[in-house]
Amino acid sequence: MTRVKICGITNLEDALAACGAGADALGFVFYEPSPRNIDIQTAKSILEQLPPFVSTVGLFVNADPGFLRSVLEAVPLDLLQFHGDESEAECSAWGRPYIKAIRMKAGTDLAAQCQTYHSSRGILLDTFVAGQPGGTGQTFNWQAVPKGLSKPIVLAGGLDPSNAADAVRQVRPWAVDVSGGVEAAKGKKDNALMQAFITGVHSVSK
Numbered sequence: 528m529t530r531v532k533i534c535g536i537t538n539l540e541d542a543l544a545a546c547g548a549g550a551d552a553l554g555f556v557f558y559e560p561s562p563r564n565i566d567i568q569t570a571k572s573i574l575e576q577l578p579p580f581v582s583t584v585g586l587f588v589n590a591d592p593g594f595l596r597s598v599l600e601a602v603p604l605d606l607l608q609f610h611g612d613e614s615e616a617e618c619s620a621w622g623r624p625y626i627k628a629i630r631m632k633a634g635t636d637l638a639a640q641c642q643t644y645h646s647s648r649g650i651l652l653d654t655f656v657a658g659q660p661g662g663t664g665q666t667f668n669w670q671a672v673p674k675g676l677s678k679p680i681v682l683a684g685g686l687d688p689s690n691a692a693d694a695v696r697q698v699r700p701w702a703v704d705v706s707g708g709v710e711a712a713k714g715k716k717d718n719a720l721m722q723a724f725i726t727g728v729h730s731v732s733k
């Protein structure tokens with residue numbers, strides 16, 4: 528079954544609702560300009576109250592190393608998501624499992640990116656929008672994703688309940704990641720949308 532990550536969790540109620548809806552992973556945005564930014568203490572408190580077998584992912588965008596260290600010391604994240612211009616060396620220096628976001632635009636060579644981020648656990652594909660690192664709510668051309676890439680693919684960018692099944696059918700990713708498409712308002716998830724999204728993803732058989 529295609530895994531589902533719900534990103535941009537800012538409160539316990541949404542975290543538990545996402546788990547109840549069947550999310551495999553929850554994402555926490557440690558990036559202050561984002562409306563989904565979360566502080567260390569809130570993230571720590573949420574993680575302490577999660578049920579087992581739900582992965583926790585910390586999202587960073589060109590983070591200051593001191594800040595990233597503070598997060599890692601306080602919050603027991605399972606996986607790091609680097610969503611900026613971090614190099615392979617910067618991503619791997621933390622000795623933690625990580626995925627690297629690639630912002631898709633014409634000419635992006637995904638086979639080369641998989642080689643560049645050779646120590647990543649997977650490559651997350653988001654839509655390129657100038658001046659915005661991610662969370663744009665916009666899709667990209669899924670046909671531009673070649674089959675048989677050397678890394679597991681996490682498909683993101685503008686996914687929502689109406690396009691989730693089609694996205695999975697076309698790209699056949701390892702996992703999908705959604706933020707804005709399951710929100711009632713910026714930073715607040717909608718339970719029914721999360722359930723509909725996960726139902727859509729799971730409706731496509733492997």
Ligand SMILES: O=C(O)c1ccccc1N[C@@H]1O[C@H](COP(=O)(O)O)[C@@H](O)[C@H]1O
Nearest residue numbers: 534561661662663664683684685706707
């Ligand atoms: O969610 C954010 O605010 C965010 C900010 C900066 C970088 C990435 C961000 N979110 C990630 O962007 C993709 C797509 O999000 P959306 O579904 O289109 O809203 C997803 O991986 C989020 O984790």
